[in-house]
Amino acid sequence: MLKLKMIFLLILTSKAYSQAEKETYLFSKDIKTNFENDKNLSRYQVAATNYSISSYYKQGLETWDKQSASDTLEKKTISTEDSLYFKSFKPVNAKKYIIDRSKNERIILINEAxxxxxxRVFTTSLLQDLYNNGYRFLGLEALWKNLDNRGFAVLESGFYTKESQFGNLIQEATKIGFTVFRYEGTSRVNDGGKTREIEQAENIVKLMKENPNSKFLIHCGYEHIIEGVPSITTWDKAMAGRIIEMTGINPFTIDQTYYSEKGIPTLNSPYIQLVNRDYPVIMVNKDNKIFTGAIDDSKKIDCTIIYPVTKYINNRPDWLSLSKERKTVKIEKTKIKEYPALVLAYRINEYEKKGIPADIIELLDASGKSNLILEKGEYRILIKNSDYKIVSDFIQTVK
Structure with a gap:
């Protein structure tokens, strides 16, 4: 009898994981199991991205950090010289600084991890003010296919764009009136990325020349914003450097990655604690010079955002509220038939077209405190059980 029970459990487990493989948005336990069964060197990066796509922000950061060898996880420090240099700068609100400076720029490059x-939420927060300042084009590295006239991303639009906050960024941009475009290169030349950087720049510059009176916002990954010497030496120059080379225009380059919080707190930059603000800042000195890193930094970017450590409200990051423009939405317990439950909120008529959920939460049990965070509007709420079967489907209005 025990043997039959074991076989039955194995069959159920096999069915669950078979179904999970077909899903885009996963329960945290399934991401963890996939990670533990993955023997590839890239498994930390894969799991971190999967956590991110399914809205497990903290787990995504933690998993990414764990790919470092254990002997590199020591508390970060800075030299006395760098500390004194840093203290010669004063914090200003990052959003305000960027919006003010954008008035005199033609193209802005902002990166992400x-x-x-x-x-992505921070870039979203800039959109309306940038549009008011004349920006009309938003270029996305992560976009595989242009949106055409649809106005929102779908699962086939890209890989990273499947994440809710990326989907919200795209939806907000199109709603405001931006032309959202892809600019990724198509060449598969194996030259360490040099051709890719050139092609990306060429695609952006082509559109700039076709629209000479328009301003451009480019949201890309990591070091593509480097105007100076990228750490990936095979590039020769990063995309930003190529844009300068092709146009003579110096883009306004903004880094979000260097001084964001880590999943493992000891890895946080000491600069975060030195700033001690509850909002993102850019450091400016009395001569209007911007802090971008150590004194001898050769990467050359225009500014670096220093983020505070996230505060959580009912297990959700406080910054998801977009300065309280979005509302907290509690799911009635009567709507949840069983636990664990995966709750996905889709804008009306987007789920049927394989759109991206505006938010996702996981509820492990009836005592779980986790709320959806959504802008005003109507949503189709889907609740899935551990087998990824939809057990509840209803419309929710957010006022």
């Missing part, structure tokens, strides 16, 4: 949805 691909497993960090906070960076």
């Amino acid at each position: 691909h497993n960090n949805s906070r960076h």
Whole structure:
């Protein structure tokens, strides 16, 4: 009898994981199991990205950090010289600084870490003010296919764009009136990325020349914003450097990655604690010079955002509220038939077209405190059980 029970459990488990493989948005336990069964060197990066896509922000950061060898996880420090240099700068509100400076710029490049949805939320927060200042084009490295006239991303639009906050960034941009475009290169030349950087720049510059009176915002990954010497030496120059080379225009380059919080707190930059603010800042000195890193930094970017450590409200990052423009939405217990439950909120008519959920939460049991965070509007709420079967499907209005 025991043997039959074991076989039955194995069959159920096999069915669950078979179904999970077909799903885009996963329960945390399934991401963890996939990670533990994965023997590839890239498993930390894969799991971190999967956590991010399914809205497990903290787990995504933690998993990314764990790919470092254990002997590199020591508390970060800075030299006395760098500390004194840093203290010669004063914090200013990052959003305000960027919006003010954008008035006199033609093209802005802002980066992200691909497993960090906070960076996408910050870019989203800039959109309306940038549009008011004349920006009309938003270029996305992560976009595989242009949106055409649809106005929102779908699962086939890209890999990272499947994440809710990336989907929200795209939806907000199109709603405001931006033309959202892809600019990724198509060449598969194996030259360490040099051709890719050139092609990306060429695609952006082509559109700039076709629209000479328009301003451009480019949201990309990591070091593509480097104007100076990238750490990936095979590039020769990063995309930003190529844009300068092709146009003579110096882009306004903004880094979000260097001084964001880590999943493992001891890895946080000491600069975060030195700033001690509860909002993102850019450091400016009395001569209007911007802090971008150590004194001898050769990467050359225009500014670096220093983020505070995230505060959580009912297990959700406080910055998801977009300065309280979004509302907290509690799911009635009567709507949840069984636990654990995966709750996905889709804008009306987007789920049927394989759109991206505006938010996702996981509820492990009836005592779980986790709320959806959504802008005003109507949503189709889907609740899935551990077998990824939809057990509840209803419309929710957010006022």
